[in-house]
Amino acid sequence: MVHSSGDVEFAVPEPVSAPLPAAGVVTRAPVTPAQYILSALLPGSAQIARGEWVGGMLLAFSWAIMLSVTFLARGRIAGVFTAGRMPIDGLVAVVTLVLSLVTIWGWAMYDLKVRARRPRRRFGDSQWTIAARQFRRNKLAIAGLVVMIVLYLMTLLTPLLAPYDPTAQGDIVLTRYLSPSFQHLMGTDKFGRDIFSRVLYGARISLSIGFIAVGLGVVLGALIGSVAGYFGKWTDTVLMRFTDMMLSFPRVILLIVIIALFEPTIWLVVTVLGLTGWMSVARIVRGEVLTLREREFVQAAKVLGMSDARIIWRHIIPNTLAPVIVYATLGIGNTILVEASLSFLGLGVQPPTPSWGNMINDGRDSLITAWWISTFPGLAIVLTVVAFNLLGDGLRDALDPRLRT
Amino acid sequence: MTNRHTGPSAGASPILDVQKLRTWFRTDAGTARAVDGVSFQVRPGETLGIVGESGSGKSVTALSAMRLIPSPPGEIQPGSRIVFHGDRGTEDLATASEERMRGIRGNDIAMIFQEPMTSLNPVFRIGDQIMEPLRLHQGLSKKAARARAIEMLKLVGIPIPEQRVDEFPHQLSGGMRQRVMIAIALACDPKILIADEPTTALDVTIQAQILELLNRLQNELGMAIILITHDLGVVAETCDRVIVMYAGQVFEEGRVDDVFRDPRNPYTEGLLRSIPRLGRRTERLAVIPGVVPNPLDWPSGCRFYARCPYAWEKCLREEPPLADLGSGRGNKCWLEEFPERRAEVRARSGGFTSEGAVSGMDAAGGASLAGEPPVSPDDHGAEGDL
């Protein structure tokens, strides 16, 4: 008779459902001299000729846009250098423009010369290359990234792009409340200022504030979270209680209370946004640290006599990077929303400096007669925040599948 | 409609007659033909075992009979017939309406699953989960259903059922939960109980208890059981008849005693030879080399070809039919037509040997000593490919 019971069984793992790609590498066709010349004349054209459509089109397209900007703004570029006192933002814009052109041209050549020849590796990649490959498959996230890059480029190029001075008040009688037209793409406000130019300048404020405030919050949060998680015991209790407390405050209320007590300046707004934006990061980092602390390599570092600060810096921080990057990306979008709320209430960026929030506020009184004043800055906010959210979601899916909602 | 079952020694007429069942899954990588032309019959009151390695299609066969295949991607192909002889006469479940299937599931055909820990809904009381099919199919009042639920819990051997009925799944052990699953399945007195690896996730002692419970309940309630397992020991203990599945097809079928005494198919032979037996002198176990082929791309000819010690060119070129050997025996192998081949190979090398293990992967001996499944070299082989 056959031996019964279950210690004898045919447990075979599920069969591999998808066939694995053949091991090894994929080599590409060599580059001809003609393709080099093509690439030098029009970046991207060589890639298109080689059949790499997407990359080639992107290169050619961005090259064309940058060239058109240079052409259209040639008067202003000249103006930057002939002005008595060189305007700093104008100079930054020109430098950005030149750098972008050089980068696109150089990237096209580099891509042709090095990347195209180097065989594509298939296996043995690090966590980050795997994540990058995962990310490249996510078209929406790529769209978010492109929009974000374009937005940041635009903030730098604003002095060359903006058709009008954002604070110049036109002839009040003639140019106020003009509806959108080719002269004023997004119309004008009650002082006759060009909304499109103001939206461009507002992007500078919003994006910079978002970036710096989140950076501040992330540094603070990472510090508090890692200290709490690493040292544990009462340090942890006190810091986490404090975090809970900060989280209990509706953020906008806390912000307006603090800002109203002082004079609202951009730097105060940035600082306070950072000081009220660290709690989620602290929680994420603490959670990661608590699990990492028990892991072998941290134990080993301890046994080797590494100092606490060094262990946190060398081992803990790099390992918590992935979720923090994800949070930071999503956080920039959120911070832009909060900053807009503050400026809308008159507690953020002060007029006449344009910010999307205070522009929406400007249009409140004349909603029915001039809907465009409030509408376009709002759309700019939505576009920006959508881009950051798409990017953040894509990064999350690529970097940390556990975080997927 | 007359019932023309092909099984020669049909004592009673079958209650479930599955004919040429094909269940395919369409994926991005291609079509996985998980079940590919399976036929079998279940007679009232008998226990049919379905044995095979993981990926042989036995679970998909069971889920297909309940029409519980997630669709998309899964689809029971046209031409498949799942003939059920129930109270309402003869029906083909492969084409029955979804509404009719809901009336059959849990009522005429019930099912229990492998993982008792996750098969019960964690947020509902045990009693409510047993009462659900009762109220749905038998229209019992809340009170009557509850009384029946307590009765069922008593039947499956749960102590203090009056108290347990109000508890939540997380308050029970794994074995207890599987008993509750059985209570849910049997609440409506089904004609067929499909048990998909009901003991795999349980401790050895609990496994025996659950199998004993199923045997006892079958004697008391008289339902037919389809027991899906990869454990030949379980089959030997509990089943009347067995079908051996490989690569989505039935390779051998017959009464358990016959199949175990005299396995006709090389695959069955390999399975049996790879089990340690009591009362025999310790010798190295035989091993089936290689792995189950990929369901996206079954080999042409005999699907066991690459792993079979008896295989020759004919097996590579042509797929053998499921030969009818009389008295319910069937064997899908060319050896039935060319019996001299069997003797020839045995004389030369002895069919399945532990050599397969040595040539396949060196860990086999150690693995079976350590109590691992004897075919674990497959395991290593699969990992090696990754």
Place this chain on the structure above:
Amino acid sequence: MISYFLRRLLGSIPLLLGILTLIFFIINIAPGDPTARYFNPNISPEVIAQMRTNLGLDQPIHIRYFKWLGSFAQGDFGYSFGQLRPISEILPTVLWNTLQLMIVAVVMIFILGMLIGIVQAVRQYSVVDNVLTFFALFFYSMPSFWLALMLILIFSLKASQWGWPIQFPASQMTSVGYEFFSTGERITDRFMHMILPALALGVGGAAGIARYMRGSMLEVIHQDYIRTARAKGLSERIVIFKHALRNALIPIVTLLGLYLPILLSGSVLVETIFAWPGMGRLIVDAIFQRDYPLVMATSFIAAGLVVVGNLVADVLYAVVDPRIRTE
């Protein structure tokens, strides 16, 4: 269950104390004090000094802190300089007005968000799923105050300009002449005033809930017990709305606590735009009038609401998850 709740309740006491302390010190480290609003060449320094003594501002900060804590503990929130009334008189109506708005918004957020999320999960990767995902992202990324203005622009201003049959009022809680309305008219009137602010406040949250709900549902419908439910012969509707939803709800309930501070933040803006006489608008007014006692009281109430909301979420969590309840 009860001990679980009591534990949570006790845990929130130090939290409230910490919040009070934080508010006190934020207000007190700020330059200037409440008497600053009275600086005026016509008021002699002696009067100011007298006022400072009356207000207790001449005492050291720790004395003031404990006195202040003591009076808060007794429910005495002080006196509003701006409105020249005791704060405990102002708060109840204002709080109730805000709560009305928030409750409507929360109900809308959860029902709408959950329904959308369920539809998306059940029809994963379908056209409907993709369209809803896009809209959820769009509304999730939208500033509530801008949405409020757009709602006013379209459904109030333009609606009346274009002569739409339904126009919504753009401000206040009631129409002019509300006192003379019949009961039925009053209910409709309040309802009409409620819709736009509740939408502006809730749409973003609903989009967020939908995103979570989709993920939560997707995880649940691949669980074994859903297959068990189907094997019982239950209809797909019961499988989804009873067996799956009850489980998918568990993580969603905790979001209630998470959304309250966001909603309160949003109410500051939405109430300001719709001239809704609630907490949010009161805080903004108090801040611009430098009415410190009122600022302190209202910000404490706002934070307190969040703490209470988290307690409610904890209780709901125990209600939906028997594993917590029966421990």
